[in-house]
Each structure stands twice: as structure tokens, then as C-alpha cells.
Amino acid sequence: LPNDELWLYDLENGLWLHESLLFQLYSVDLQDERFSWRRVTLRSGSLPSPRDKLSCWVHEGRIIYFGGYGHKPLSAIHDPKSFIVDEASWAEDIFWGWNNEVQEFDPERSRWTEPQTFGRAPPPRAAHASASIGSKGYVCGGRIKETRTSDEFCLDLNSWTWSEIMTHTKTTLNDCIMEHQNKDKPRLWHTAYQGRDSDVVVFGGSHDYILLVDKGHCNDALTNAMYFHRLCQDFIASYAGMFQYQILCLPPKLRNAVQKRTIFFRPSTESQNVE
Structure with missing residues (x-):
């Protein structure tokens, strides 16, 4: 073993565990010019199982973690729907896999809790991206076994209720079809953040499992509007071009907003042939 790394040996299961696979929490004071790190000591609650490639939101002073890839003993796997076993990476009673668990940490009380969620939860995944807008946490993409996804889910951080954002649904208006343009662009190891127009912007990542196949990273930005008026x-x-006369009849504030969006869509609409 390397001299500058810390490993732990599980006597019961006969497995070596690297320190990086332990669920440890650290904090740094950003207002302190020394930027000193300290390890957070747990006061109550149970630590989540070790995992990586997870995501988190911050809401009302609490840190909320979702998903990831890690290992659990067989005795800790209670629901196969919340933990998908990676059949290629298990040894005896230790199973590796993907989870869709929601874990909450309260920094003031140094306490871990696992809130009960409602609604249709996302399938277990890792290497996904997340962003929050107000009291809503959004999850986009990620890896589930050998599948790269582009689906999106929303968690209400007050009621703990999941809902799926049906981006593949088509809406007809005056015989025209409005379809989400990013439904066929799966991502993993990407980032997400809140845009200026209350939408979620996804940037970069990979559409392949780069440990096996690497066709290059993505450098495009994908947006997903969350409100009907933005759609x-x-x-x-x-x-x-079709609505040029109707646009002139809109109220000034709404007309200006539509005209700004027209500039964004202009490169893609020049090639459209709308009858």
C-alpha cells in the first residue's frame, strides 16, 4: 500500500476500504482569511453509507444530498428499488451500486436525518447534476448501470414530494408542435445552476461512460424552462415570423421579453420552413 494513503481493513468481511470511500464531512470558513478546514463531528443521527458522484442542494440552512454510487452490506439493503446492485462489483456480503436516497444534514445541530419522500422518486443514479430554485430541487441526467439518462425530476424541499418533469411531452398550439429539444442529449459528470429566467442551465459533461468509451466531452449549454409562461x-x-403581427399587439413588457427570446432563437429559425 502507498505510504501517504490511509486504508481501513474490515475484519468481518475481509475487505480493504480507502479513506476516500468513507462518508466524512468537512467545512471551511469562507470569511476567515486563513480558510481553515475542520472536520464536522456528528452529534446525532446515522451517517449515510459511503458514496461518490452524488449531488446536493442547500435549503433553509440545511444540506440535502441525493443519489450517488457506493457500497452497502447486504443487511443494509432494504429496498431494491432504492439501491440497484452493480453485479460486476460486489464481494461476499458487500454490494456496490447506485442509490436514490435523500439524506439531510443540519450543520447547526450536526445531525443527519433521512426524510421520508413521497411521489415517484427518480431511479437510482450517480454522476448526475442538480440545482435548486426556491424550495424546489432539480435532478438532471446521470448514469444508471450502463444507461446515460436525460430525464429530470423535481423534489419539493418542504413537503419532500417528488415529481417528474415530462420533457418529452409534446404540446400542440395552432397545429404547431412544441417539443423539448434536449430530450435526446443524455449527460453525466455535468453541472447545473439556476438561470436568470428561473430556468435550469446544464453545462458540459459527457454523453458516454468515459472509463470505457470516450468520444469527447460536451461543451454546450442546455436550458430547461420550468414555467409555462417561459415555454x-x-x-x-x-x-x-408566423406571429410577427400578434407580437406587436402584446403589452410592452411581454413584447420586449418575446423579442429578446427571438434573438436567441434566430440562428435556428432561419433554416425553418414554416407554412
């Missing part, structure tokens, strides 16, 4: 603005802007 309507995008639809009108993408067909500005």
Missing part, C-alpha cells in the same frame, strides 16, 4: 415565450419566439 410560451420560447414557442412564440421560435416562430416569430
Whole structure:
């Protein structure tokens, strides 16, 4: 073993565990010019199982973690729907796999809890991205076994209720079809953040499992509008030629917003042939 690394040996299972696979929490004071790190001591609750490639949100002073890839003993796997075993990476009673668990940490009380969630939860995954807008936490993409996903889910951080964002649904308006343009662009190891228009912006990542196949990283930015009025603005802007007279009749504030979106869609609409 390397001299500058710390490993632990599980006497019961006969397995070596690297320190990086332990669920440990550290904090740094960003207002302290020394930027000193300290290890957070647990006061109550149970530590989550070790995992990596997870995501988190911050809401009302609490840190909420979702998903990831890690290992559990067989006795800790209670629901096969919340933990998918990686059949190629298990040894005796230790199973590796993907989870869709929600874990909450309260820094003031140094306490871990696992809230009960409701609704249809996302399938277990890792290497996904997440972003929060207000009291809503969004999950996008990731890896589930050998599958790369582009699905999106929303968790209400107050009621702990999951809902799926049906980005593949088509909506008809005046015989025109408005379809989400990113449904066929799976991502993993990407980032997500809140945009200026209350939408979620996804950037970069990979559409392949780069440990096996690497066709290059993505450098594009994908947006997903979360509100109906924004979807309507995008639809009108993408067909500005069809609605050019109706746009002039809109209230000034709404007209300006649509015209700004028209500039964004102009490169893609020049090649469209709308009858």
C-alpha cells in the first residue's frame, strides 16, 4: 500500500476500504482569511453509507444530498428499488451500486436525518447534476448501470414530494408542435445552476461512460424552462415570423421579453420552413 494513503481493513468481511470511500464531512470558513478546514463531528443521527458522484442542494440552512454510487452490506439493503446492485462489483456480503436516497444534514445541530419522500422518486443514479430554485430541487441526467439518462425530476424541499418533469411531452398550439429539444442529449459528470429566467442551465459533461468509451466531452449549454409562461415565450419566439403581427399587439413588457427570446432563437429559425 502507498505510504501517504490511509486504508481501513474490515475484519468481518475481509475487505480493504480507502479513506476516500468513507462518508466524512468537512467545512471551511469562507470569511476567515486563513480558510481553515475542520472536520464536522456528528452529534446525532446515522451517517449515510459511503458514496461518490452524488449531488446536493442547500435549503433553509440545511444540506440535502441525493443519489450517488457506493457500497452497502447486504443487511443494509432494504429496498431494491432504492439501491440497484452493480453485479460486476460486489464481494461476499458487500454490494456496490447506485442509490436514490435523500439524506439531510443540519450543520447547526450536526445531525443527519433521512426524510421520508413521497411521489415517484427518480431511479437510482450517480454522476448526475442538480440545482435548486426556491424550495424546489432539480435532478438532471446521470448514469444508471450502463444507461446515460436525460430525464429530470423535481423534489419539493418542504413537503419532500417528488415529481417528474415530462420533457418529452409534446404540446400542440395552432397545429404547431412544441417539443423539448434536449430530450435526446443524455449527460453525466455535468453541472447545473439556476438561470436568470428561473430556468435550469446544464453545462458540459459527457454523453458516454468515459472509463470505457470516450468520444469527447460536451461543451454546450442546455436550458430547461420550468414555467409555462417561459415555454410560451420560447414557442412564440421560435416562430416569430408566423406571429410577427400578434407580437406587436402584446403589452410592452411581454413584447420586449418575446423579442429578446427571438434573438436567441434566430440562428435556428432561419433554416425553418414554416407554412
